[in-house]
Amino acid sequence: RTVYVDGSYVAEQDAKVSVFDRGFLFADGVYEVCSVLESKVVDFDGHMRRLRRSTAELDMGLPWTDEALLEIHRELIRRNDLTEGLVYLQLTRGNPGDRDFDFPAADTGPTLVLFTQTKSLLESRTGRDGIRVATQPDWRWMRRDIKTVQLLYPSMAKMAAKAAGADDAWMVEDGLVTEGASNNAWMLSHDGVLVTRELSSAILPGITRAAVMAIAEVLSLRVEERAFSVEEAKQAKECFVTSATSFVTPVIALDGVPIGDGMPGEVAMKLRAAYIEESR
Numbered sequence: 001r002t003v004y005v006d007g008s009y010v011a012e013q014d015a016k017v018s019v020f021d022r023g024f025l026f027a028d029g030v031y032e033v034c035s036v037l038e039s040k041v042v043d044f045d046g047h048m049r050r051l052r053r054s055t056a057e058l059d060m061g062l063p064w065t066d067e068a069l070l071e072i073h074r075e076l077i078r079r080n081d082l083t084e085g086l087v088y089l090q091l092t093r094g095n096p097g098d099r100d101f102d103f104p105a106a107d108t109g110p111t112l113v114l115f116t117q118t119k120s121l122l123e124s125r126t127g128r129d130g131i132r133v134a135t136q137p138d139w140r141w142m143r144r145d146i147k148t149v150q151l152l153y154p155s156m157a158k159m160a161a162k163a164a165g166a167d168d169a170w171m172v173e174d175g176l177v178t179e180g181a182s183n184n185a186w187m188l189s190h191d192g193v194l195v196t197r198e199l200s201s202a203i204l205p206g207i208t209r210a211a212v213m214a215i216a217e218v219l220s221l222r223v224e225e226r227a228f229s230v231e232e233a234k235q236a237k238e239c240f241v242t243s244a245t246s247f248v249t250p251v252i253a254l255d256g257v258p259i260g261d262g263m264p265g266e267v268a269m270k271l272r273a274a275y276i277e278e279s280r
């Protein structure tokens with residue numbers, strides 16, 4: 001596989017980043033994941049808008065235009081013959097030469113890495129059959145609106161959910177669902193209202209979340225942006241998650257309690273189909 005690192009396209013075994021890189025030592029970096037369908041990048045503009053916001057919030061420079069970044073995405077897709085999967089982009093504050101908590105002077109220059117992964121997105125077992133979710137306390141930091149590479153806790157929460165017999169975790173704070181370990185959480189109430197948590201520093205502003213909100217409007221589905229409790233979700237008609245690589249994925253059980261009839265929800269599947277239709 002060919003990867004991109006700091007201006008060059010190289011074989012993955014030849015790609016190198018310094019041990020002093022602040023991404024490695026301090027998790028001082030941000031990332032984006034764009035899905036690829038039929039060799040085309042999905043929702044690129046939205047992901048780049050969020051990347052610019054993440055870097056700005058961290059006083060990190062982003063010395064590339066969207067056009068330049070899109071060209072790197074396309075070149076990697078070409079070189080790796082990728083038809084379906086994802087492109088991962090990571091930008092770190094770079095290598096200041098020594099380990100130091102202070103941010104280095106701006107002239108250190110960031111480290112930009114991109115790579116592709118092949119993944120079946122359209123025909124996925126989870127997209128068809130849904131996932132079981134287990135709750136975990138949300139023990140992440142308080143700036144979850146910034147897409148940083150500090151993913152140790154989400155990784156631990158996912159492992160704990162799997163140990164509890166589920167496929168993924170929903171994180172909970174003060175009895176209210178914040179979001180999934182790597183996706184946004186949704187429910188459909190019995191009176192047909194889609195509910196997903198309002199944007200704040202408590203959650204990541206999902207690009208797929210925004211796209212699904214727009215689709216819901218076209219389909220004349222009501223959306224309420226507010227927090228919901230674990231109890232409310234357990235009694236919901238449907239639950240589902242959204243993310244770049246899972247699109248819309250039904251949630252069929254929450255902490256062992258079946259959601260609705262324990263089968264993928266009709267509205268979730270309709271939104272999934274509409275999102276895929278719009279993205280290809």
Ligand code: PDD
Pocket residue numbers: 033179180181182183184204205206207208209242243244245
């Ligand atoms: N995760 N919330 C969290 C905590 C996430 O990590 C993600 C994405 C989302 C959904 O955002 P979007 O719709 O823009 O993908 C919500 C990516 C896919 C990942 O870490 O692999």
